[in-house]
Amino acid sequence: MSFVLETEDLTKSYRAKTALSNCTINVPQGHVVGLVGPNGSGKSTLLNIASGVLSPTSGSVHVFGSPPASSSTQLGRVGFVAQDTPVYSGFTVQDHLRYGKHVNPKWDDNLARHRVEQLGLDLGQRAGKLSGGQSAQLALTLAIAKRPDLLLLDEPVASLDPLARREFLQILMETVAEHDVSILLSSHLVADIERVCDYLVVLVSSRVQVAGEIEDLLATHHRLIGPRETSPPENQVVIESSYTERQSTLFVRSDSPIIDPHWTVEAVNLEDLVLAYMGHGRTERGSTLNKESA
Amino acid sequence: MIWFAWRQFRVQALIALTLLVALAIAFLVTGPRLVHTYNTTIVGCTARGDCNGSVSIFLSAYPFLQNLLTESWLLAVLVGIFWGAPAVAREFDTGTYRLAWTQSASRTQWLTAKIAIGGVASVVTAGLFTLMATWWSSPLDRVRDQPFSLFDTRDIVPIGYALCAFTLGVGVGAVVRRTISTMAVTIAGFAAVRGLFNFSIRPHFAAAMHTVFAFTPAGNGFGLGGNLNPGNWMISTKVESAAGKVFPNLSRGFDFQSNANGSTTLVGAGICPNKIPSLSGGNRTGMSNAAKQCINSFHLHELISYQPISRYWSFQWYELVSYAVLSLILGTFSVWWIRRR
Numbered sequence: 193m194s195f196v197l198e199t200e201d202l203t204k205s206y207r208a209k210t211a212l213s214n215c216t217i218n219v220p221q222g223h224v225v226g227l228v229g230p231n232g233s234g235k236s237t238l239l240n241i242a243s244g245v246l247s248p249t250s251g252s253v254h255v256f257g258s259p260p261a262s263s264s265t266q267l268g269r270v271g272f273v274a275q276d277t278p279v280y281s282g283f284t285v286q287d288h289l290r291y292g293k294h295v296n297p298k299w300d301d302n303l304a305r306h307r308v309e310q311l312g313l314d315l316g317q318r319a320g321k322l323s324g325g326q327s328a329q330l331a332l333t334l335a336i337a338k339r340p341d342l343l344l345l346d347e348p349v350a351s352l353d354p355l356a357r358r359e360f361l362q363i364l365m366e367t368v369a370e371h372d373v374s375i376l377l378s379s380h381l382v383a384d385i386e387r388v389c390d391y392l393v394v395l396v397s398s399r400v401q402v403a404g405e406i407e408d409l410l411a412t413h414h415r416l417i418g419p420r421e422t423s424p425p426e427n428q429v430v431i432e433s434s435y436t437e438r439q440s441t442l443f444v445r446s447d448s449p450i451i452d453p454h455w456t457v458e459a460v461n462l463e464d465l466v467l468a469y470m471g472h473g474r475t476e477r478g479s480t481l482n483k484e485s486a
Numbered sequence: 487m488i489w490f491a492w493r494q495f496r497v498q499a500l501i502a503l504t505l506l507v508a509l510a511i512a513f514l515v516t517g518p519r520l521v522h523t524y525n526t527t528i529v530g531c532t533a534r535g536d537c538n539g540s541v542s543i544f545l546s547a548y549p550f551l552q553n554l555l556t557e558s559w560l561l562a563v564l565v566g567i568f569w570g571a572p573a574v575a576r577e578f579d580t581g582t583y584r585l586a587w588t589q590s591a592s593r594t595q596w597l598t599a600k601i602a603i604g605g606v607a608s609v610v611t612a613g614l615f616t617l618m619a620t621w622w623s624s625p626l627d628r629v630r631d632q633p634f635s636l637f638d639t640r641d642i643v644p645i646g647y648a649l650c651a652f653t654l655g656v657g658v659g660a661v662v663r664r665t666i667s668t669m670a671v672t673i674a675g676f677a678a679v680r681g682l683f684n685f686s687i688r689p690h691f692a693a694a695m696h697t698v699f700a701f702t703p704a705g706n707g708f709g710l711g712g713n714l715n716p717g718n719w720m721i722s723t724k725v726e727s728a729a730g731k732v733f734p735n736l737s738r739g740f741d742f743q744s745n746a747n748g749s750t751t752l753v754g755a756g757i758c759p760n761k762i763p764s765l766s767g768g769n770r771t772g773m774s775n776a777a778k779q780c781i782n783s784f785h786l787h788e789l790i791s792y793q794p795i796s797r798y799w800s801f802q803w804y805e806l807v808s809y810a811v812l813s814l815i816l817g818t819f820s821v822w823w824i825r826r827r
Contacts, residue, residue: 243588247826267590274584281580283493291490295591331585338590 196221196342196374197242202251204237211237214251215398219376223405224368226389227378228466230474234398235378236275239346242376243272255342268298271340271373273348277331281320285313288330289337296338304337307363325356332360336367343367345377349384361388382463394466396473406462413465416442418455425452432468443468487591491599495607498569502611509615513622516548523547524625541629552626555619559638559680562647565608566676570655571668573600574820578663597656597824601817604652612648616641633798634719638684641802646809651676653816660820679812683805691804694721694791717795727755728785742777750776755784 197219204212212234219225229235240246241253244261253259258266279288285308293299308315311329319327328348335343345364349357365388368375379385385392392409394401402409413431416424420438424430428450432443443464444450450457460468528544531537574597577583587593620640627636637643654675659668697714725733733755741753742762750758758780762773793801 240584243584245584245587261587261592264590264592267588267592270588272584272588274581274588276581278581278585280494280582280585282497287493291493292589294489295487295589297590334585335588 194221195219197253197255197376199238199241199253200251202238202241202253203249204234204241204246205249212241212248213398215395215400217393217395217400217403219374219393220391221374222372223391224365224375224389225377225391225393226385226406227376227393227395228380228382228385228470229378229395230380230470233395235395236346238395239272239344239376239378240274243270243274243344245272245274264297268296268338269341271335271338271343273328273331273335273343273345275346276351277328277348279319279322279327279330279334281318283319284316285319285322285330286315288319288334289315292334292337298339300337300339303339304333307333307336311363323356325352325359328352328356328360329363332363336371336373339371341373343373343375345375347378347380349379349381357384358387364388382466385466386462392462392466394469394473396470399473401469401473402465409465410460410462412447413443413445413460413468414450415458415460415464416440416444416450416455417458418442422454425450425455431472487595487599488603490596491603494600495569495603499607502607506611506614506618510618512551513618516551517622520547520622520625524628528625528629545626545629547626552623555623555639556636557639559644559647561612561615561644562651563673563676565611565648566651566655566672567669569604569608570652571659571672572665573604573656573659574824575659575663575665575668578659579665593824594821597660597821601653601656601820604656605649605813605817608648608652609645612645616644619644631717633717633795634793637688637719637798637801638680638805641799642806643802643809646806646813647680649813650679650809650816653813653820654679657816657820657823660823683808687808688801688805689719689721689793691801692793692797695794697790697792699788699790700786714790714792715795719793719795721791721793723788723790725786725788728787733784733786740777740781742780750780752780752784755786759783 195218197217199218200216202212202215202217203210215234215238217238227235227238237246241248242255242260244267255266256269260270261267280291283291289301289304289308292304293301308330311326311333313322313326313330319330322330328351332345332348335345348364349360352360361384364375364377367373375388377385377389386406390406391404392406393403416428418424418440420435420440422440424440424442424444427448428442428444428446430442430444434441443460523544527540528537531540574583577586583593586596589596623636623640627633627640630636633640638647651672655668655672658671658675659665662668662671727733742758743751743753744762745751745757748761750762752758762776762780
């Protein structure tokens with residue numbers, strides 16, 4: 193598998209806090225990758241580093257084999273829709289397209305104009321007067337029309353209402369279908385990820401908890417329900433467990449089928465999976481902290 | 487990129503142009519009247535030598551415009567806070583830097599274009615402003631004949647000021663990243679730079695010239711004027727005794743103090759050998775002579791350092807070039823700082 197984004201021990205620290213610490217992650221090519229994690233897990237920092245906006249404090253990061261923003265070609269290969277989808281409020285929609293054309297050699301003006309028309313945006317309208325959904329669409333249009341090979345989106349729909357959110361993701365999916373572009377999208381809303389992504393990365397405290405194609409992940413994770421005193425079946429990795437007086441509920445990963453009469457096997461959905469790994473990441477981190485303090 | 491920088495700057499440029507046009511109209515209306523008054527009143531009274539009243543009336547014409555031009559370094563501050571400070575800081579405020587930095591054109595090009603457009607605009611605006619200001623106030627300045635007192639508000643220095651304030655705003659914005667704080671720091675920073683130049687750098691562009699005046703009792707003071715051009719820039723004056731002892735308090739005037747034992751003290755110098763008779767006896771001449779005798783006993787002379795008026799234009803150029811170099815450093819720093827983020 194070839195990777196569009198590879199990082200190793202990537203760390204970004206500021207004077208007072210560390211935003212990302214020793215993050216090692218590989219994002220495969222040709223997927224719509226959903227990056228999920230709780231607030232403060234480092235998603236946004238990772239995307240800002242990958243797009244070249246931030247430079248890391250230590251560790252290595254490669255996008256298509258080169259450091260981010262290392263050349264004009266490199267910048268051209270990566271499109272970025274930053275958090276809160278910034279656009280120039282004093283510029284009209286037309287100005288934005290003209291700007292995109294001026295600063296991107298691969299700019300696809302037909303694509304941009306077609307998209308703006310499709311969205312029903314008025315070319316003479318100032319971006320400051322667009323609705324949240326419209327300016328997000330404008331930001332996406334700019335990122336798509338530069339014809340990148342990798343599109344990074346940092347919580348692009350976080351501030352949008354449900355309808356605008358659906359439209360945004362719809363356009364995003366159309367883009368993937370039309371152009372050969374890999375996408376890395378961060379969100380803390382599993383529903384959004386479910387709608388558009390085919391690959392999942394769960395990031396908790398800068399650590400990748402799980403990464404893989406969503407279909408495979410769902411096929412290899414199960415919820416097991418069984419009597420309290422029974423030991424879990426063999427060859428299982430227990431991600432999370434909860435107990436009542438009489439029964440145990442285990443969230444496990446298993447590559448082989450589970451045949452154990454003591455346990456009832458239930459299928460899981462993406463939300464279960466994400467929550468289980470987030471919980472797992474938290475406890476793992478908690479135990480590390482305890483060890484450190486001990 | 488230049489198109490982008492210009493598109494962003496357009497409104498600010500338009501506002502500046504409007505203000506410049508308004509000012510030009512005010513100058514064009516009032517300027518010829520000043521010239522007329524100068525030609526009809528001042529030229530004549532100078533020839534006759536009875537100018538006292540006319541000059542003060544002439545110099546108080548159009549006080550608002552005159553004050554505006556006396557404080558015209560304010561132009562640089564306006565350029566710094568309204569053009570320089572927002573250039574980078576506003577992009578951080580609104581988050582648009584993330585849009586700008588992820589286009590195929592690098593952030594170096596992005597910033598260079600901004601500095602180029604804003605820098606050229608600052609130079610042009612300040613150039614036009616100072617051209618008008620210098621032209622309009624030339625009759626007044628000719629009467630004042632003290633070019634060094636208005637050194638940084640006339641001729642070419644304001645151009646350097648504006649460019650420097652602009653690049654200072656850009657550089658501070660790159661570091662501070664908030665428009666309002668950047669504006670505040672830019673004002674403080676520019677005031678500091680200007681203060682440094684006015685008090686510590688400009689007086690030393692060339693070694694000051696010195697002249698010594700002995701105390702002349704007949705003239706009741708040091709020297710009899712005359713020898714120094716009033717347009718020279720006085721750097722310092724100090725009073726010394728023949729032995730080389732400096733009397734810092736004497737440079738401003740003489741102050742006598744009668745002592746209880748009948749002697750007199752020349753404040754700042756020492757005790758006189760003679761007693762100065764009191765004025766109540768009506769002996770004005772006696773008192774004056776005694777005072778002169780007292781001063782003479784210290785063998786005083788006055789040392790003056792000054793920059794001659796002939797250096798005015800070379801100083802203008804030195805200052806302009808210094809500010810231009812400073813601007814270049816600030817611009818380079820901004821680009822370096824933005825690149826390393």
